[in-house]
C-alpha cells in the first residue's frame with residue numbers, strides 16, 4: 001500500500017468519524033428537546049381536536065365551537081348506546097319471563 005493510499009484511507013476514516021460525531025450530537029440535541037417538551041406543565045387535551053387545554057377545563061374541549069358541538073353529539077350517542085345496552089337484554093329477559101309464567 002502506497003503512502004498516498006494510506007493518507008486517503010485515513011482521511012476517509014476521519015471524515016466518517018466526524019460525520020458520526022455530528023450525528024450523535026444531533027441525536028443528543030433531539031433527545032434533550034424531547035425531554036424538555038415532556039416536562040411541560042400539566043394540561044389535558046380537547047377530546048375532539050387534541051389541542052392542549054387547561055387541566056381544569058370542563059367539559060374537556062377547546063374554545064372552538066365546532067369541538068363543543070362534536071363533543072355534545074358524541075356524548076348523546078354514547079348515552080343512547082348505554083341505554084340500549086341495558087334495555088335490550090332487559091326486554092329479552094322480560095319476554096322469556098312472560099313465556100315461562102304463561
Ligand SMILES: [Zn+2]
Pocket residue numbers: 046047048049050051061062063064067
Ligand atoms: Zn378542539
